[in-house]
Amino acid sequence: MVIYLIIGIIVLIALWAISTYNFFVSSKTRVKASVQEIGNQLKRQIDLIPNLEESVKGYLKHEKDIFDKLTDARKAVSAAVKSGDLQKMADAGTKFASVLPGLTIAVEDNPELKGSEVVTNLMNELRDTADKVMYARRLVIDLTADYNVRRATFPSNLIAQMLNLEELPGLITPEKGEFLEVKELETKKPQIKLN
Amino acid sequence: MVNVYEAVSANKTKSYFIVASFFVFVALVVYVLSQAFSYYLGYQPGGLGFLGLALTVSGLMSLGGYYFSDKVVLGLSGARLADRKKDFTFYTVVENLCIGTGLSKPKLYVINDSAPNAFATGRDPEHAAICATTGLLDKLSRTELEGVLAHELSHVKNYDTRLMAIVAVLVGMVALLGDWFLRMSWGGRRSSDDNKGVGGIFLVLGLVFAILSPFIAQLIQLAVSRRREFMADAGSVSITKQPDGLISALTKISQDNEPLEVANKATAHLYIINPFKEKGHGAVSWFANLFNTHPPIEERIKALKSMV
Numbered sequence: 001m002v003i004y005l006i007i008g009i010i011v012l013i014a015l016w017a018i019s020t021y022n023f024f025v026s027s028k029t030r031v032k033a034s035v036q037e038i039g040n041q042l043k044r045q046i047d048l049i050p051n052l053e054e055s056v057k058g059y060l061k062h063e064k065d066i067f068d069k070l071t072d073a074r075k076a077v078s079a080a081v082k083s084g085d086l087q088k089m090a091d092a093g094t095k096f097a098s099v100l101p102g103l104t105i106a107v108e109d110n111p112e113l114k115g116s117e118v119v120t121n122l123m124n125e126l127r128d129t130a131d132k133v134m135y136a137r138r139l140v141i142d143l144t145a146d147y148n149v150r151r152a153t154f155p156s157n158l159i160a161q162m163l164n165l166e167e168l169p170g171l172i173t174p175e176k177g178e179f180l181e182v183k184e185l186e187t188k189k190p191q192i193k194l195n
Numbered sequence: 196m197v198n199v200y201e202a203v204s205a206n207k208t209k210s211y212f213i214v215a216s217f218f219v220f221v222a223l224v225v226y227v228l229s230q231a232f233s234y235y236l237g238y239q240p241g242g243l244g245f246l247g248l249a250l251t252v253s254g255l256m257s258l259g260g261y262y263f264s265d266k267v268v269l270g271l272s273g274a275r276l277a278d279r280k281k282d283f284t285f286y287t288v289v290e291n292l293c294i295g296t297g298l299s300k301p302k303l304y305v306i307n308d309s310a311p312n313a314f315a316t317g318r319d320p321e322h323a324a325i326c327a328t329t330g331l332l333d334k335l336s337r338t339e340l341e342g343v344l345a346h347e348l349s350h351v352k353n354y355d356t357r358l359m360a361i362v363a364v365l366v367g368m369v370a371l372l373g374d375w376f377l378r379m380s381w382g383g384r385r386s387s388d389d390n391k392g393v394g395g396i397f398l399v400l401g402l403v404f405a406i407l408s409p410f411i412a413q414l415i416q417l418a419v420s421r422r423r424e425f426m427a428d429a430g431s432v433s434i435t436k437q438p439d440g441l442i443s444a445l446t447k448i449s450q451d452n453e454p455l456e457v458a459n460k461a462t463a464h465l466y467i468i469n470p471f472k473e474k475g476h477g478a479v480s481w482f483a484n485l486f487n488t489h490p491p492i493e494e495r496i497k498a499l500k501s502m503v
Contacts (some may be wrong), residue, residue, distance in 0.1 A: 034297070124283055131291045134291075135295030136295075139296070142295075143297075
Protein backbone atom coordinates (compact mmCIF):
# COMPACT_ATOMS: atom_id res chain seq x y z
CA MET A 1 0.00 0.00 0.00
CA VAL A 2 2.74 2.42 1.03
CA ILE A 3 4.73 1.46 -2.04
CA TYR A 4 1.84 2.33 -4.32
CA LEU A 5 1.49 5.66 -2.58
CA ILE A 6 5.19 6.41 -3.08
CA ILE A 7 5.04 5.34 -6.73
CA GLY A 8 1.98 7.53 -7.19
CA ILE A 9 3.75 10.56 -5.74
CA ILE A 10 6.84 9.96 -7.88
CA VAL A 11 4.68 9.70 -11.01
CA LEU A 12 2.94 12.99 -10.12
CA ILE A 13 6.24 14.75 -9.58
CA ALA A 14 7.59 13.38 -12.87
CA LEU A 15 4.49 14.58 -14.73
CA TRP A 16 4.85 18.02 -13.19
CA ALA A 17 8.56 18.15 -14.09
CA ILE A 18 7.79 17.20 -17.68
CA SER A 19 5.08 19.81 -18.07
CA THR A 20 7.30 22.50 -16.51
CA TYR A 21 10.18 21.55 -18.79
CA ASN A 22 7.84 21.68 -21.77
CA PHE A 23 6.56 25.06 -20.68
CA PHE A 24 10.08 26.53 -20.68
CA VAL A 25 11.05 24.99 -23.99
CA SER A 26 7.84 25.92 -25.80
CA SER A 27 7.90 29.43 -24.32
CA LYS A 28 11.31 30.04 -25.83
CA THR A 29 10.03 28.95 -29.23
CA ARG A 30 6.90 31.08 -28.86
CA VAL A 31 8.95 34.15 -27.96
CA LYS A 32 11.06 33.62 -31.07
CA ALA A 33 7.94 33.27 -33.21
CA SER A 34 6.37 36.35 -31.68
CA VAL A 35 9.48 38.40 -32.46
CA GLN A 36 9.19 37.27 -36.06
CA GLU A 37 5.56 38.34 -35.98
CA ILE A 38 6.69 41.93 -35.34
CA GLY A 39 8.77 41.79 -38.50
CA ASN A 40 5.85 40.26 -40.32
CA GLN A 41 3.54 43.11 -39.31
CA LEU A 42 6.15 45.71 -40.32
CA LYS A 43 6.46 44.13 -43.76
CA ARG A 44 2.69 44.36 -44.03
CA GLN A 45 2.96 48.09 -43.25
CA ILE A 46 5.55 48.62 -45.95
CA ASP A 47 3.22 47.06 -48.51
CA LEU A 48 0.16 48.84 -47.22
CA ILE A 49 1.33 52.43 -46.93
CA PRO A 50 2.22 53.14 -50.60
CA ASN A 51 -1.24 51.92 -51.60
CA LEU A 52 -2.83 54.23 -49.07
CA GLU A 53 -0.66 57.15 -50.16
CA GLU A 54 -1.69 56.55 -53.73
CA SER A 55 -5.39 56.49 -52.89
CA VAL A 56 -5.42 59.77 -50.96
CA LYS A 57 -3.01 61.68 -53.19
CA GLY A 58 -5.76 63.55 -54.96
CA TYR A 59 -7.45 64.55 -51.72
CA LEU A 60 -4.41 65.64 -49.78
CA LYS A 61 -2.23 67.27 -52.43
CA HIS A 62 -1.94 70.48 -50.40
CA GLU A 63 -0.85 68.59 -47.33
CA LYS A 64 2.72 67.98 -48.36
CA ASP A 65 3.72 67.71 -44.73
CA ILE A 66 1.60 64.62 -44.17
CA PHE A 67 3.00 62.92 -47.22
CA ASP A 68 6.54 63.66 -46.11
CA LYS A 69 5.78 62.14 -42.71
CA LEU A 70 4.23 59.06 -44.27
CA THR A 71 7.25 58.61 -46.51
CA ASP A 72 9.65 59.11 -43.61
CA ALA A 73 7.83 56.54 -41.52
CA ARG A 74 7.83 54.06 -44.35
CA LYS A 75 11.55 54.54 -44.95
CA ALA A 76 12.31 54.08 -41.26
CA VAL A 77 10.34 50.85 -41.20
CA SER A 78 12.04 49.55 -44.35
CA ALA A 79 15.47 50.36 -42.95
CA ALA A 80 14.66 48.73 -39.63
CA VAL A 81 13.39 45.55 -41.25
CA LYS A 82 16.47 45.37 -43.45
CA SER A 83 18.82 45.88 -40.50
CA GLY A 84 17.09 42.99 -38.71
CA ASP A 85 17.67 44.71 -35.39
CA LEU A 86 14.79 43.79 -33.11
CA GLN A 87 15.00 47.01 -31.17
CA LYS A 88 14.90 49.23 -34.25
CA MET A 89 12.08 47.19 -35.71
CA ALA A 90 10.00 47.48 -32.59
CA ASP A 91 10.46 51.24 -32.45
CA ALA A 92 9.82 51.95 -36.11
CA GLY A 93 6.43 50.26 -36.09
CA THR A 94 4.72 52.92 -34.03
CA LYS A 95 5.97 55.76 -36.25
CA PHE A 96 2.87 55.65 -38.37
CA ALA A 97 0.81 56.57 -35.35
CA SER A 98 2.65 59.91 -35.27
CA VAL A 99 1.20 60.79 -38.67
CA LEU A 100 -2.32 60.69 -37.25
CA PRO A 101 -2.29 63.97 -35.27
CA GLY A 102 -1.19 65.93 -38.36
CA LEU A 103 -3.82 64.22 -40.41
CA THR A 104 -6.52 65.11 -37.91
CA ILE A 105 -5.49 68.77 -38.05
CA ALA A 106 -5.48 68.72 -41.84
CA VAL A 107 -9.00 67.33 -41.82
CA GLU A 108 -10.13 70.02 -39.36
CA ASP A 109 -8.65 72.73 -41.58
CA ASN A 110 -10.12 71.48 -44.80
CA PRO A 111 -13.87 71.11 -44.54
CA GLU A 112 -14.04 69.45 -47.93
CA LEU A 113 -12.06 66.52 -46.54
CA LYS A 114 -14.56 65.87 -43.78
CA GLY A 115 -16.65 62.84 -44.43
CA SER A 116 -14.51 61.79 -47.34
CA GLU A 117 -14.47 58.02 -47.26
CA VAL A 118 -10.95 57.83 -48.62
CA VAL A 119 -9.50 59.95 -45.82
CA THR A 120 -11.45 58.09 -43.14
CA ASN A 121 -10.16 54.89 -44.61
CA LEU A 122 -6.58 56.18 -44.46
CA MET A 123 -6.94 57.15 -40.83
CA ASN A 124 -8.53 53.82 -39.90
CA GLU A 125 -5.82 51.86 -41.66
CA LEU A 126 -3.06 53.92 -40.02
CA ARG A 127 -4.47 53.35 -36.57
CA ASP A 128 -5.00 49.68 -37.33
CA THR A 129 -1.50 49.04 -38.61
CA ALA A 130 0.04 50.86 -35.63
CA ASP A 131 -2.15 48.75 -33.31
CA LYS A 132 -1.08 45.57 -35.03
CA VAL A 133 2.59 46.31 -34.38
CA MET A 134 1.77 47.34 -30.80
CA TYR A 135 -0.05 44.04 -30.13
CA ALA A 136 2.72 42.05 -31.77
CA ARG A 137 5.13 43.70 -29.34
CA ARG A 138 2.77 43.06 -26.46
CA LEU A 139 2.81 39.34 -27.19
CA VAL A 140 6.62 39.30 -26.95
CA ILE A 141 6.43 41.21 -23.67
CA ASP A 142 3.73 38.96 -22.17
CA LEU A 143 5.39 35.72 -23.21
CA THR A 144 8.78 36.74 -21.85
CA ALA A 145 7.14 37.94 -18.63
CA ASP A 146 5.40 34.56 -18.17
CA TYR A 147 8.64 32.77 -18.82
CA ASN A 148 10.67 34.94 -16.46
CA VAL A 149 8.09 34.71 -13.68
CA ARG A 150 7.98 30.91 -13.87
CA ARG A 151 11.77 30.87 -14.06
CA ALA A 152 12.07 32.87 -10.84
CA THR A 153 9.21 31.48 -8.71
CA PHE A 154 9.08 28.31 -6.64
CA PRO A 155 8.80 25.44 -7.46
CA SER A 156 9.33 25.84 -11.21
CA ASN A 157 12.61 27.66 -10.54
CA LEU A 158 14.08 24.28 -9.49
CA ILE A 159 13.66 22.99 -13.03
CA ALA A 160 14.93 26.27 -14.46
CA GLN A 161 18.06 26.02 -12.33
CA MET A 162 18.64 22.43 -13.38
CA LEU A 163 18.43 23.48 -17.02
CA ASN A 164 20.55 26.59 -16.42
CA LEU A 165 17.95 28.79 -18.07
CA GLU A 166 18.81 32.41 -18.73
CA GLU A 167 16.38 35.23 -18.12
CA LEU A 168 14.88 36.31 -21.46
CA PRO A 169 15.43 40.00 -22.26
CA GLY A 170 12.16 40.57 -24.10
CA LEU A 171 11.94 43.96 -25.73
CA ILE A 172 14.46 46.43 -24.41
CA THR A 173 12.75 49.76 -24.18
CA PRO A 174 13.91 53.12 -22.93
CA GLU A 175 13.16 53.49 -19.25
CA LYS A 176 11.89 57.02 -19.62
CA GLY A 177 11.06 59.67 -22.18
CA GLU A 178 8.47 60.01 -24.87
CA PHE A 179 8.10 56.27 -25.21
CA LEU A 180 6.31 55.99 -21.90
CA GLU A 181 3.91 58.83 -22.47
CA VAL A 182 0.51 58.17 -23.94
CA LYS A 183 -0.78 61.14 -25.81
CA GLU A 184 -4.41 62.09 -25.68
CA LEU A 185 -4.83 61.48 -29.38
CA GLU A 186 -3.43 58.00 -29.25
CA THR A 187 -6.21 56.83 -26.96
CA LYS A 188 -8.98 57.93 -29.29
CA LYS A 189 -10.31 56.82 -32.56
CA PRO A 190 -9.66 59.55 -35.07
CA GLN A 191 -12.91 61.43 -35.27
CA ILE A 192 -14.09 63.27 -38.29
CA LYS A 193 -16.93 65.61 -37.48
CA LEU A 194 -19.58 65.76 -40.15
CA ASN A 195 -21.16 69.14 -40.60
CA MET B 196 -5.36 48.94 -5.50
CA VAL B 197 -4.41 45.70 -7.17
CA ASN B 198 -2.51 45.36 -10.37
CA VAL B 199 -4.14 43.52 -13.20
CA TYR B 200 -2.07 40.34 -12.73
CA GLU B 201 -3.16 40.08 -9.10
CA ALA B 202 -6.74 40.68 -10.18
CA VAL B 203 -6.53 37.89 -12.74
CA SER B 204 -5.04 35.39 -10.31
CA ALA B 205 -7.42 36.33 -7.48
CA ASN B 206 -10.32 35.79 -9.86
CA LYS B 207 -8.90 32.44 -10.89
CA THR B 208 -8.63 31.32 -7.27
CA LYS B 209 -12.19 32.40 -6.48
CA SER B 210 -13.43 30.74 -9.64
CA TYR B 211 -11.69 27.45 -8.76
CA PHE B 212 -13.26 27.67 -5.32
CA ILE B 213 -16.79 28.16 -6.65
CA VAL B 214 -16.39 25.44 -9.25
CA ALA B 215 -14.92 23.04 -6.67
CA SER B 216 -17.75 23.69 -4.21
CA PHE B 217 -20.17 23.09 -7.04
CA PHE B 218 -18.69 19.66 -7.74
CA VAL B 219 -18.67 18.78 -4.03
CA PHE B 220 -22.31 19.80 -3.79
CA VAL B 221 -23.27 17.72 -6.82
CA ALA B 222 -21.40 14.70 -5.43
CA LEU B 223 -23.22 15.06 -2.11
CA VAL B 224 -26.64 15.33 -3.76
CA VAL B 225 -25.94 12.34 -5.95
CA TYR B 226 -24.78 10.27 -2.99
CA VAL B 227 -27.79 11.08 -0.82
CA LEU B 228 -30.32 10.63 -3.61
CA SER B 229 -28.90 7.34 -4.80
CA GLN B 230 -28.89 6.02 -1.23
CA ALA B 231 -32.50 7.09 -0.87
CA PHE B 232 -33.41 5.51 -4.20
CA SER B 233 -31.88 2.20 -3.31
CA TYR B 234 -33.53 2.18 0.08
CA TYR B 235 -36.90 2.93 -1.44
CA LEU B 236 -36.64 0.36 -4.20
CA GLY B 237 -35.10 -2.18 -1.88
CA TYR B 238 -32.06 -3.07 -3.94
CA GLN B 239 -28.67 -1.57 -4.72
CA PRO B 240 -28.21 -1.17 -8.48
CA GLY B 241 -24.76 -2.22 -9.69
CA GLY B 242 -22.11 0.10 -11.08
CA LEU B 243 -23.05 3.72 -11.24
CA GLY B 244 -26.75 2.95 -10.98
CA PHE B 245 -29.06 5.92 -11.01
CA LEU B 246 -26.18 8.34 -11.05
CA GLY B 247 -25.00 6.76 -14.31
CA LEU B 248 -28.46 6.97 -15.82
CA ALA B 249 -28.95 10.62 -14.84
CA LEU B 250 -25.46 11.54 -16.00
CA THR B 251 -26.03 9.87 -19.36
CA VAL B 252 -29.38 11.51 -19.99
CA SER B 253 -28.23 14.94 -18.92
CA GLY B 254 -24.88 14.51 -20.70
CA LEU B 255 -26.52 13.53 -23.99
CA MET B 256 -28.84 16.49 -23.74
CA SER B 257 -25.98 18.90 -23.30
CA LEU B 258 -23.49 17.21 -25.62
CA GLY B 259 -25.39 18.39 -28.66
CA GLY B 260 -25.46 21.88 -27.24
CA TYR B 261 -21.75 21.65 -26.50
CA TYR B 262 -20.63 20.57 -29.95
CA PHE B 263 -23.04 22.64 -31.94
CA SER B 264 -23.44 25.51 -29.51
CA ASP B 265 -21.89 28.00 -31.91
CA LYS B 266 -24.16 26.99 -34.77
CA VAL B 267 -27.27 26.74 -32.60
CA VAL B 268 -26.74 30.10 -30.94
CA LEU B 269 -25.78 31.83 -34.14
CA GLY B 270 -28.72 30.27 -35.93
CA LEU B 271 -31.09 31.43 -33.19
CA SER B 272 -29.69 34.93 -33.24
CA GLY B 273 -29.85 35.29 -37.01
CA ALA B 274 -26.24 36.39 -37.38
CA ARG B 275 -24.30 37.11 -40.57
CA LEU B 276 -20.55 36.71 -41.11
CA ALA B 277 -18.53 39.88 -40.53
CA ASP B 278 -16.70 41.41 -43.45
CA ARG B 279 -13.38 43.29 -43.26
CA LYS B 280 -14.62 46.13 -45.45
CA LYS B 281 -18.08 46.53 -44.01
CA ASP B 282 -17.17 45.95 -40.37
CA PHE B 283 -13.63 47.32 -40.50
CA THR B 284 -13.27 48.22 -36.82
CA PHE B 285 -14.84 45.02 -35.50
CA TYR B 286 -12.79 42.84 -37.82
CA THR B 287 -9.43 44.53 -37.33
CA VAL B 288 -9.79 44.97 -33.55
CA VAL B 289 -10.33 41.22 -33.08
CA GLU B 290 -7.49 40.53 -35.51
CA ASN B 291 -5.19 42.75 -33.43
CA LEU B 292 -6.28 41.30 -30.09
CA CYS B 293 -5.51 37.85 -31.46
CA ILE B 294 -2.04 39.00 -32.44
CA GLY B 295 -1.62 40.27 -28.88
CA THR B 296 -2.82 37.08 -27.20
CA GLY B 297 -1.51 34.51 -29.67
CA LEU B 298 -4.99 33.02 -30.07
CA SER B 299 -6.27 32.00 -33.48
CA LYS B 300 -8.83 34.40 -34.87
CA PRO B 301 -12.39 33.31 -34.05
CA LYS B 302 -15.19 33.47 -36.57
CA LEU B 303 -16.87 36.84 -36.44
CA TYR B 304 -20.59 37.45 -36.76
CA VAL B 305 -22.81 40.49 -36.76
CA ILE B 306 -26.41 40.51 -35.51
CA ASN B 307 -28.69 43.14 -36.94
CA ASP B 308 -30.04 44.62 -33.68
CA SER B 309 -29.75 48.15 -32.40
CA ALA B 310 -29.33 47.06 -28.74
CA PRO B 311 -25.57 47.14 -28.05
CA ASN B 312 -24.30 43.74 -26.94
CA ALA B 313 -21.80 41.03 -27.84
CA PHE B 314 -21.15 37.40 -26.99
CA ALA B 315 -18.63 34.62 -27.49
CA THR B 316 -19.34 30.94 -28.02
CA GLY B 317 -17.70 27.73 -29.22
CA ARG B 318 -16.19 24.81 -27.32
CA ASP B 319 -12.50 25.78 -27.63
CA PRO B 320 -10.43 28.64 -29.12
CA GLU B 321 -10.20 26.83 -32.47
CA HIS B 322 -13.97 26.65 -32.81
CA ALA B 323 -14.79 29.96 -31.17
CA ALA B 324 -17.09 32.59 -32.58
CA ILE B 325 -17.59 36.16 -31.44
CA CYS B 326 -20.77 37.93 -32.27
CA ALA B 327 -21.57 41.63 -32.00
CA THR B 328 -24.76 43.57 -32.64
CA THR B 329 -24.81 46.41 -35.13
CA GLY B 330 -25.85 48.63 -32.20
CA LEU B 331 -22.59 47.87 -30.42
CA LEU B 332 -20.47 48.47 -33.51
CA ASP B 333 -22.20 51.78 -34.24
CA LYS B 334 -22.27 53.21 -30.74
CA LEU B 335 -18.79 52.40 -29.41
CA SER B 336 -15.48 53.98 -30.32
CA ARG B 337 -12.58 51.81 -31.33
CA THR B 338 -11.00 51.89 -27.86
CA GLU B 339 -14.31 50.92 -26.20
CA LEU B 340 -14.82 48.16 -28.71
CA GLU B 341 -11.35 46.84 -27.93
CA GLY B 342 -12.32 46.53 -24.26
CA VAL B 343 -15.55 44.67 -25.03
CA LEU B 344 -14.02 42.34 -27.59
CA ALA B 345 -11.04 41.61 -25.33
CA HIS B 346 -13.60 40.62 -22.67
CA GLU B 347 -15.20 38.18 -25.11
CA LEU B 348 -11.81 36.89 -26.19
CA SER B 349 -10.98 36.25 -22.52
CA HIS B 350 -14.08 34.06 -22.29
CA VAL B 351 -12.72 32.12 -25.24
CA LYS B 352 -9.24 31.91 -23.73
CA ASN B 353 -10.58 30.76 -20.34
CA TYR B 354 -12.70 27.99 -21.92
CA ASP B 355 -15.78 29.51 -20.30
CA THR B 356 -18.16 27.95 -22.81
CA ARG B 357 -16.75 24.53 -21.94
CA LEU B 358 -16.98 25.16 -18.21
CA MET B 359 -20.54 26.44 -18.42
CA ALA B 360 -21.47 23.43 -20.58
CA ILE B 361 -20.10 21.02 -17.94
CA VAL B 362 -21.85 22.93 -15.19
CA ALA B 363 -25.08 22.83 -17.20
CA VAL B 364 -24.76 19.04 -17.57
CA LEU B 365 -24.41 18.65 -13.81
CA VAL B 366 -27.27 21.02 -13.01
CA GLY B 367 -29.39 19.07 -15.46
CA MET B 368 -28.37 15.82 -13.80
CA VAL B 369 -29.26 17.06 -10.32
CA ALA B 370 -32.60 18.31 -11.59
CA LEU B 371 -33.35 14.96 -13.24
CA LEU B 372 -32.41 12.96 -10.15
CA GLY B 373 -34.57 15.16 -7.94
CA ASP B 374 -37.43 14.96 -10.38
CA TRP B 375 -37.31 11.17 -10.61
CA PHE B 376 -37.19 10.89 -6.87
CA LEU B 377 -40.26 13.06 -6.42
CA ARG B 378 -42.18 11.27 -9.16
CA MET B 379 -41.74 7.82 -7.67
CA SER B 380 -45.06 6.27 -6.71
CA TRP B 381 -44.96 7.04 -3.07
CA GLY B 382 -47.84 4.94 -1.77
CA GLY B 383 -46.62 2.01 -3.84
CA ARG B 384 -44.35 -0.83 -3.04
CA ARG B 385 -41.93 -0.61 -0.17
CA SER B 386 -38.88 -2.71 0.38
CA SER B 387 -39.47 -3.98 3.90
CA ASP B 388 -41.16 -1.92 6.53
CA ASP B 389 -39.12 -3.24 9.41
CA ASN B 390 -35.92 -1.93 7.83
CA LYS B 391 -35.95 1.57 9.31
CA GLY B 392 -33.12 3.56 10.91
CA VAL B 393 -30.28 4.60 8.56
CA GLY B 394 -32.23 3.94 5.40
CA GLY B 395 -35.16 6.00 6.68
CA ILE B 396 -32.87 8.93 7.33
CA PHE B 397 -31.69 8.76 3.74
CA LEU B 398 -35.26 8.70 2.55
CA VAL B 399 -36.05 11.92 4.44
CA LEU B 400 -32.77 13.52 3.41
CA GLY B 401 -33.42 12.43 -0.15
CA LEU B 402 -36.79 14.14 -0.12
CA VAL B 403 -35.27 17.39 1.17
CA PHE B 404 -32.42 17.22 -1.35
CA ALA B 405 -34.74 16.36 -4.20
CA ILE B 406 -36.77 19.47 -3.53
CA LEU B 407 -33.98 21.91 -2.77
CA SER B 408 -30.94 20.81 -4.73
CA PRO B 409 -32.02 21.67 -8.29
CA PHE B 410 -32.62 25.19 -7.02
CA ILE B 411 -29.30 25.39 -5.13
CA ALA B 412 -27.43 23.91 -8.08
CA GLN B 413 -28.84 26.64 -10.28
CA LEU B 414 -27.80 29.33 -7.83
CA ILE B 415 -24.24 28.00 -7.82
CA GLN B 416 -24.32 27.84 -11.61
CA LEU B 417 -25.21 31.54 -11.68
CA ALA B 418 -22.44 32.31 -9.17
CA VAL B 419 -19.96 30.55 -11.47
CA SER B 420 -21.26 32.60 -14.38
CA ARG B 421 -20.84 35.88 -12.46
CA ARG B 422 -17.34 34.98 -11.30
CA ARG B 423 -16.35 34.22 -14.90
CA GLU B 424 -17.62 37.67 -15.91
CA PHE B 425 -15.31 39.33 -13.39
CA MET B 426 -12.53 37.11 -14.67
CA ALA B 427 -13.15 38.08 -18.27
CA ASP B 428 -13.19 41.77 -17.29
CA ALA B 429 -9.79 41.39 -15.64
CA GLY B 430 -8.62 39.38 -18.64
CA SER B 431 -9.76 42.16 -20.95
CA VAL B 432 -7.67 44.70 -19.06
CA SER B 433 -4.64 42.43 -19.11
CA ILE B 434 -4.94 42.24 -22.91
CA THR B 435 -5.64 45.89 -23.70
CA LYS B 436 -3.95 47.45 -20.63
CA GLN B 437 -6.65 50.13 -20.86
CA PRO B 438 -9.46 49.72 -18.28
CA ASP B 439 -10.95 53.02 -19.48
CA GLY B 440 -12.11 51.53 -22.75
CA LEU B 441 -14.12 48.77 -21.08
CA ILE B 442 -15.40 51.09 -18.32
CA SER B 443 -16.84 53.62 -20.74
CA ALA B 444 -18.18 50.83 -22.94
CA LEU B 445 -20.00 49.23 -19.99
CA THR B 446 -21.39 52.60 -18.96
CA LYS B 447 -22.63 53.27 -22.47
CA ILE B 448 -24.14 49.82 -22.88
CA SER B 449 -25.89 49.89 -19.52
CA GLN B 450 -27.41 53.28 -20.20
CA ASP B 451 -28.92 51.96 -23.37
CA ASN B 452 -32.41 50.80 -22.48
CA GLU B 453 -33.24 48.82 -25.54
CA PRO B 454 -33.75 45.10 -24.85
CA LEU B 455 -31.99 42.64 -27.12
CA GLU B 456 -34.74 40.90 -29.03
CA VAL B 457 -32.79 37.85 -30.09
CA ALA B 458 -31.54 36.90 -26.62
CA ASN B 459 -33.20 34.24 -24.51
CA LYS B 460 -32.62 32.69 -21.09
CA ALA B 461 -30.39 29.97 -22.52
CA THR B 462 -27.94 32.37 -24.14
CA ALA B 463 -28.03 35.15 -21.53
CA HIS B 464 -24.81 34.17 -19.75
CA LEU B 465 -22.83 34.52 -22.97
CA TYR B 466 -23.35 38.22 -23.46
CA ILE B 467 -21.16 41.09 -22.29
CA ILE B 468 -23.97 42.34 -20.07
CA ASN B 469 -27.25 40.73 -19.14
CA PRO B 470 -29.51 41.28 -22.16
CA PHE B 471 -32.59 41.46 -19.92
CA LYS B 472 -31.40 44.42 -17.87
CA GLU B 473 -33.09 43.60 -14.61
CA LYS B 474 -32.64 46.50 -12.25
CA GLY B 475 -33.11 46.91 -8.50
CA HIS B 476 -31.67 48.62 -5.47
CA GLY B 477 -30.44 47.76 -1.97
CA ALA B 478 -31.53 44.50 -0.40
CA VAL B 479 -33.86 43.72 -3.28
CA SER B 480 -31.03 44.03 -5.76
CA TRP B 481 -28.76 41.86 -3.63
CA PHE B 482 -31.41 39.16 -3.68
CA ALA B 483 -32.17 39.66 -7.36
CA ASN B 484 -28.47 39.49 -8.04
CA LEU B 485 -28.45 35.86 -6.85
CA PHE B 486 -30.55 35.04 -9.88
CA ASN B 487 -28.48 37.01 -12.34
CA THR B 488 -26.04 35.69 -14.90
CA HIS B 489 -23.98 38.89 -14.67
CA PRO B 490 -22.71 40.95 -11.75
CA PRO B 491 -24.17 44.47 -11.53
CA ILE B 492 -22.45 46.96 -13.85
CA GLU B 493 -21.51 49.25 -10.94
CA GLU B 494 -19.61 46.43 -9.25
CA ARG B 495 -17.81 45.53 -12.44
CA ILE B 496 -16.81 49.15 -13.02
CA LYS B 497 -15.64 49.42 -9.41
CA ALA B 498 -13.48 46.33 -9.85
CA LEU B 499 -12.10 47.69 -13.11
CA LYS B 500 -11.30 51.06 -11.58
CA SER B 501 -9.34 49.40 -8.77
CA MET B 502 -7.06 47.80 -11.36
CA VAL B 503 -4.12 49.91 -12.31
